[in-house]
């Protein structure tokens with residue numbers, strides 16, 4: 508029997524690389540994984556150095572917006588699951604330059620959809636066992652007040668160019684199901700934390716700056732609430748949705764760990780033994796959503812998913828990981844991680 512083949516886009520990023528490691532350690536050599544990533548500033552192949560020698564793993568450097576490259580990959584590999592992480596993902600960058608978010612997150616997604624549709628289609632529908640998973644975010648729902656949760660029925664009301672581009676992509680993915688019966692799911696997850704996150708995001712940034720005694724910028728009053736999930740729990744949810752999710756459905760993913768940004772910063776400072784004096788409040792982010800919180804009861808009841816890592820355990824593990832992997836953090840913060848590709852692949856496309 509052929510091994511199921513996962514085409515993972517954006518697999519050199521934070522969640523994608525955690526997903527690939529999770530899949531290869533769980534399913535060993537009973538699956539194949541292709542990692543399609545263009546290696547933007549957020550793509551770091553060092554994230555995959557533990558597994559990049561495996562014969563059932565392959566990296567392809569390509570842009571999801573490149574029609575020919577994406578078509579070629581589908582033509583030459585019998586892709587069963589396309590798990591789509593590749594995106595511009597940083598809200599602050601989207602406020603500065605929305606265009607690249609539209610290009611990658613919207614046009615890139617359509618490009619992948621078209622290739623998958625073309626190669627999965629039969630005369631009467633789609634080959635069985637195929638699935639496109641759009642990895643999306645709770646940010647597409649907009650902002651909550653002090654009460655309530657996002658469900659899959661909450662209307663999309665994105666506020667930042669990032670979340671607007673993800674919402675647009677989600678609607679296009681859904682439209683391929685509604686129009687063509689294309690086999691897809693969408694996952695919408697809350698904020699992830701864990702190893703290998705690029706240090707422009709809150710948790711690794713705070714660890715990195717605090718260790719260097721640098722100020723810790725905190726937006727506004729620091730009381731914006733995010734719902735945090737350990738990245739491996741997200742990876743497990745995506746795997747379940749890919750294999751067992753009902754085609755056409757959206758699944759919210761979250762761990763009911765609501766915390767204010769300032770609380771996260773203080774937890775990290777306390778565990779590092781650093782002074783709270785490093786906290787520096789800065790002007791609030793434009794259009795800053797106040798609170799996100801996910802109702803994940805659908806994925807729990809339909810697919811039996813439960814988060815396995817409590818916030819207390821996960822944050823401790825995460826801080827320890829960054830401290831132990833100081834070299835990774837330094838390379839990521841300084842840009843030296845870019846040399847890894849040169850070293851490994853000598854600038855040629857493997």
Ligand SMILES: NC(=O)c1ccc[n+]([C@@H]2O[C@H](COP(=O)([O-])OP(=O)(O)OC[C@H]3O[C@@H](n4cnc5c(N)ncnc54)[C@H](O)[C@@H]3O)[C@@H](O)[C@H]2O)c1
Pocket residue numbers: 516517518519520521522523543544545546547548549550551569570571572591592593594595596597611615642643644645673695696697698699700705
């Ligand atoms: N980080 C979170 O907390 C979170 C939460 C929910 C959902 N998500 C979603 O999960 C996905 C992954 O997020 P992340 O935090 O790992 O992002 P990331 O920024 O760490 O990684 C993105 C990856 O995509 C690649 N990429 C970007 N543009 C590309 C292109 N045009 N072609 C090919 N590859 C390209 C980058 O090189 C990088 O490896 C995103 O779609 C994001 O919207 C993230």
